[in-house]
Amino acid sequence: MSENNAVLAALAKQDGLNSLELAQQLGIAHDKLYAIILSLQALNLITFENKTEQKNEATAEGKFYAQNGTPEFKFAKFVSENPGKNAKELTAEFTAALEKIYPAPLPVKAQSMAAPCFGKAKQAGYIKVDGGNVVPADISKDKVQELLADFEAGKQINNKDVTDLTKRGLIAKVNVNYFILHKGDKFVDSMDKVKKAVAELTEDMVKSGEWQNVDFAPLNFEAQGTKIPCGHEHPLLKVRAEFRNIFFQMGFEEMDTSKWVENSFWNFDSLFQGQQHPCRDMHDTFFLSNPEFAQPIPDHDYFLRVKDMHVNGGNGSIGLRYDFSEQIPLTNIMRTHTTAVSSRTLKMLADEFKATGELRPRKFFSIDRVYRNETLDATHLAEFHQVEGFIIDKNLSLGDLMRNIREFFSRIGLNDISFKPAYNPYTEPSMEIFAYHPGLGREIEIGNSGMFRPEMLESMGIPKEYTVIAWGFGLERPTMIEYKIDEIRKLEGPNVSLDLIENVPMCRLTF
Secondary structure (H helix, E strand, C coil): CCHHHHHHHHHHHCCCEEHHHHHHHHCCCHHHHHHHHHHHHHCCCEEEEEEEEEEEEECHHHHHHHHHCCHHHHHHHHHHHCCCCCHHHHHHHHHHHHHHHCCCCCCCCHHHHHCCHHHHHHHHCCEEEECCEEEECCCCCCHHHHHHHHHHCCCCCCHHHHHHHHHCCCEEEEEEEEEEEEECCCCCCCHHHCCCCECCCCHHHHHHCHHHHCCECCCCCCCCCCCCCCCCCCHHHHHHHHHHHHHHHCCCEECCCCCCEEEHHHHCHHHCCCCCCHHHCCCCCCECCCCCECCCCCCHHHHHHHHHHHHCCECCECCCCCCCCCCHHHEEEECCCCHHHHHHHHHHHHHHHHHHCCCCCEEEEEEEEEECCCCCECCECCEEEEEEEEEEEECCCHHHHHHHHHHHHHCCCCCCEEEEEEEECCEEEEEEEEEEECCCCEEEEEEEEEEECHHHHHHHCCCCCEEEEEEEEECHHHHHHHCCCCCHHHCCCCCCCHHHHHHCCCCCCCC
16 A cells, blocks of 8 residues: 555544654654645645644663663773772773773763763762772663663653653753644545546537536646746846936936046036045046047137136135146046036036027936045945936025925935035035935935035036036945845945846835
């Protein structure tokens, strides 16, 4: 009889079978019986309840002593074979001999086994002390070994013995999982009587009416479909797309960010950032060696106006007062911020105003890569992304800037926004943006903001009654927060896990 049939036959005789007892009755391992139970359950032949109970079970050390004898009894035998010695001598020699007395491996260290043997053997009446020497007494049987052997054989032993063996660590309480078996909806007493389940309904079954007498295999609506091999969008791109949508919803236009290589004029000088500013040094900026210099700025008059503003000032400003080099602005660099893109866009608007006499309110944004000569660590890379937006209109104030920033960040779930004064070379006033992050339970810096300086706008040709408010922040930090990534090197670079890229969910920014 097959094992499946044996289970069905046993259940036909008695409902509510204990799986532990059934496994013993059938002479099979309980794990194997569990596999049989699951296969019969899948056919609705049986059902089962999960049960757990505590029982005493011999530990590995207890099983070892049940089979090989206890150390205290072995010590008593050793005493009888080595007469005329005291306890200290016998214990030392017994420790050294343990690995020969017992089969390997020992359940515990030899020293731990031997140390209590003298006391236990004396307490059990196996040995006694006579004139300073240890001599054997009653060594007819190993009492503890017999108890353990009876316990392993399933015989009943009294509670005191169980308590003593538990204290020695030879018996321990364990949780035993088992099942109570019941007849299922389609129970039969033999697998020969089981109707084979049909996987699909066919046209012939419908025409002949056979479908009425057929058992159909149940459908697994939780089954996963075959994974299609395809490309997957990087987490940064998912968050970038979400930010783009927010800007578009707020009426912003996207700027052209294709110039990763920029000249120093648009990256620094046009922004009223002096040529001695430390961020223009080699340790902060990547300079190109080939080509080292860009072509001269096409609008030479604008170039000269920028130079004059740096040297002499204007519009109430005293300028930066230094010797302006006309060669330094032409050095090629990897752009250090997307504000260079904003500068080009504002100059384009000024040129349109010069040509048409019209300058309407506009909103622009950009999201793209920037490069800094940073020391690489868990939170800094030499290449990262900057998100930037600006608004140009007449008589904009700091209040307008705060309102637009609050509206932008409220759309990603950050409503508790605060501002702190800051310094930027090309904005005045300037503010750092902070938000309370409910997940982190504290305020975090999320960006920078300010109003573009009049020295910058006047050189371009922007009318004095127009002001420009702007703000920006990194793309990596919100992405790491959204997807709980603790190190930027896990987000970008050679250490990025392909599993992360493949399995990261879609982005819905609700911090």
